[in-house]
Amino acid sequence: MSKLIPDYVFDSIYDITPALLESRGVRGVLIDLDGTMASHKAALPPEQLAPFIHGLQQAGLRVLVFSNNREARVGRFCRALGVDFICRAGKPFAAGFRRAASQLGLPLKQIAVVGDQIFTDVFGGNRAGALTCYVETLDRRFFWINVRYQLERGFIARGRRRMKERDGHA
Numbered sequence: 001m002s003k004l005i006p007d008y009v010f011d012s013i014y015d016i017t018p019a020l021l022e023s024r025g026v027r028g029v030l031i032d033l034d035g036t037m038a039s040h041k042a043a044l045p046p047e048q049l050a051p052f053i054h055g056l057q058q059a060g061l062r063v064l065v066f067s068n069n070r071e072a073r074v075g076r077f078c079r080a081l082g083v084d085f086i087c088r089a090g091k092p093f094a095a096g097f098r099r100a101a102s103q104l105g106l107p108l109k110q111i112a113v114v115g116d117q118i119f120t121d122v123f124g125g126n127r128a129g130a131l132t133c134y135v136e137t138l139d140r141r142f143f144w145i146n147v148r149y150q151l152e153r154g155f156i157a158r159g160r161r162r163m164k165e166r167d168g169h170a
Contacts, residue, residue, distance in 0.1 A: 003126040004118050006134035006159035013037060013114060013135050014052055018059030021112050024131050028104040029056060030066035030097075032115030033074055033085075035137040037065070045081045053083055062104045066091070066113070068120065091115075092124030101128075118152040122159075134159055 007024075010016055013036060021029065034040035037049055056063050065085035067074045074087035086103065090096035101108045108129045115121025116137035125132040134156060137149065 003123055004155045005126075005162060006118070006122045006132045006156070007126075008131075008133040008163050009156055009159040010133060010135045014048070016112075016114065016133055016135075018056055018061055021056075021061060021131075022059065024112070025110055026061065026112045026131055027110040028062040028064070028101075028106040028112070030064050030100050030104075030111060030113045030125075030130070032091075032113075032117070032121050033065055033067040033077060034069060035116040035139045036114060036121075036135055038077070039138045040069075041139075043076065045077060050081060053081060062106065064100055064104055066096075066100050066115075091120040092127065094124070094128055097124055097128035097130065117148070118155045119148075122155070 013031065031037060038046055053063055063083055065074060065078050065083055066089050067085065067087055068089050068091050069087060071087045074085050078085040084103070086096070086100055089100065097108060097113075101111055104111065112131040112133055113121055113125030114133045114135060115125075116135050118134065122132045122134055
């Protein structure tokens, strides 16, 4: 069950800072697309996303969008953002995380996985040995996503407590 508890819990990806990641030895970031960077209904990146991604890159962090979605969806979004990606990542299975680490040229212990799902992003990232950062989904208003959130909320609450106790974050 501990593999379902994230290392960090944030309201949004915009709350994640390069300084925090670097303080944990992170040199690369795998970021989920749907529900994390944009709603699954958004074809293109929101305006505030590019400065966030570029801020990570300017801090020396390698960034890779890591999505289970199809190439048509992920490719269009990422080309508009100007960032590399892996689609059909196979989360939570280890092979996809190893492939992403190889593409970044980093060991998994130096990678943060950022996503809005406990059972794919957090579980897979924890099993792979990465730092896991859960962010509140942008798609909570959709029925099935809200049902999933109800199943995940206990793990999210434990992640928030763990983070607060360890780092003093609110």
